[in-house]
Amino acid sequence: MIRKMLFVLLLGIITVAIILFMKQPAKTMTIGEYEAMPHIDVTLDELNIAISNSPDDKIHVQIQGHKLNKNMLTINEENNRFFIKEQQSKENWKENIRFRPTPTIIVQLPKSQSKSLTLKGADGDFNIEDLALDTVQVETSAGMAYLKKLSISNAELHTNDGNVTINKSAIENLNIASSAGDVAIKESTGSEHMIQTIDGQIKMTEATEQPNLHVKSVSGDIVIHYKKVPTSLQVTTVGPDIENTLPKYDKKTHMIGNGANVLSAETKDGVITIK
Template sequence: MKKILAACVALIVIIGIVLSLYKTDAKSFKKNNSYNAENIDTLKVYTDSWDVKFKKSNSNKVTISAEGKQKDKAPVTFQKDGENVVISQKAQINSGFFEGFTFGNQGGTIYINVPESGMNNIEITNEDGNVQLSEVSADNIAVENNSGDEKINNVSAHTGRFASKDGSLKVENSSFEKLNITSESGDNVMKDINSLNVKVSSKDGAISIKDMTEGKSLAVNTISGDIGLSYKKAPSALEIAAKSNSDITFDLDGLKKSNDGEKLKKGKIGEGSNKVSLSSVDGSIKVTN
């Protein structure tokens, strides 16, 4: 038994030494390039672990830069593919005995600056990193997020689609004709949003919408989590329905209730041409001016 324990200790020490050598082997990585925005239809970003930050550019070109750590091969590539620009970051996996493991501080950030005039399409597929978009406009923005936080600020688009499996989403001071948010786990916070059509769906997480501008359609549902909704200006033509097994509170000027049950409340303001539907299986719902 003593020999087995001694052998295990020795093996652990050897592995520790090898790991330390791998950790110190990571080198600094920098890369940058620029593209004429007029020749780009879609910006496609694929990341395994690095953060992605979009910002407005001061030029009429799309400028891309990446800074972080690399083990052997370049962790980030830029490629012009027809009318698309593809930015790809892959986690570096060691071969041999340590195949399947990543070592060292290999994190980094990809910076993408786009012209003020905007882009046609922005598509982001993120595995495990944070995504940030600020002062960006595009016809269509789509983000597929596996694990990581998303921050959207001062963004405008015809359609915005944000899907997340595990991570929080924060959207502020932004406008969309159509906004679709789906979340499996994580809170969704929206503030000062202007959108005609909004759909938010969550399995597990609170949904907070503050200073909302009255639009044509708003549908919010969650399985487990509270829903809070407040308007920037008191609605003038709203038909609202809320369903929950928990508390439901309406505090809206001019609301005429047609149903005031414990689990279901309905009402109308004015002609009720704009529709709001809220539901939570296990969470409270509160709506105010």
């Protein structure tokens, strides 16, 4: 009986200690302030990154987390390019056991002077917000990509096992390719969008009629919900289960109006819903 009581007491102490350990606030470490560069190149392994608009004409870099070290990153400037690279560290088995969130790099870029952004990562998440850029390239193995309030001419997003979320953004030319992640786009516009996923769902809400929209999923559902009823749209759908409830849609011609704009949706094993 005494042993059981001691065991329960010890378990309670350990639980409280873990909770207090987890609730300790994250720290923010300043890495530096740098001159603006038109091209930003970031290569990461495990760290997350949050990129947003700078309060001035400088590039600001910080790290936020619990266990921080300035040697986590190397920063270089060369030929109008600003490079951020995560430093690989040799970890023992104890360091691989983590109870706290992965640290996040916080980067602030001058909105009027940044032109291109290239992000390559393995397990970390990417958060990009409130910027105007010519080109964005994102490659990640198992991390998520979140884009909000962006104005981009050309964007390419590639992920193996991570979700892609785009919100309130204007992207003229967009190419998304995902192997096993979902794609969610809300209240965004563009001219030519190509969205493909092998094992994931594609969901577009509050969508706007645009010249060319092509979505394809091998084994996932596709949902396209327009904010306003399209006025001139040609619709091509391929799939085992299709539901199109758009007003004024002609099932014989597969068009609304004269079909000046194009929507193509295809899935092998999923459901297509257009409304």
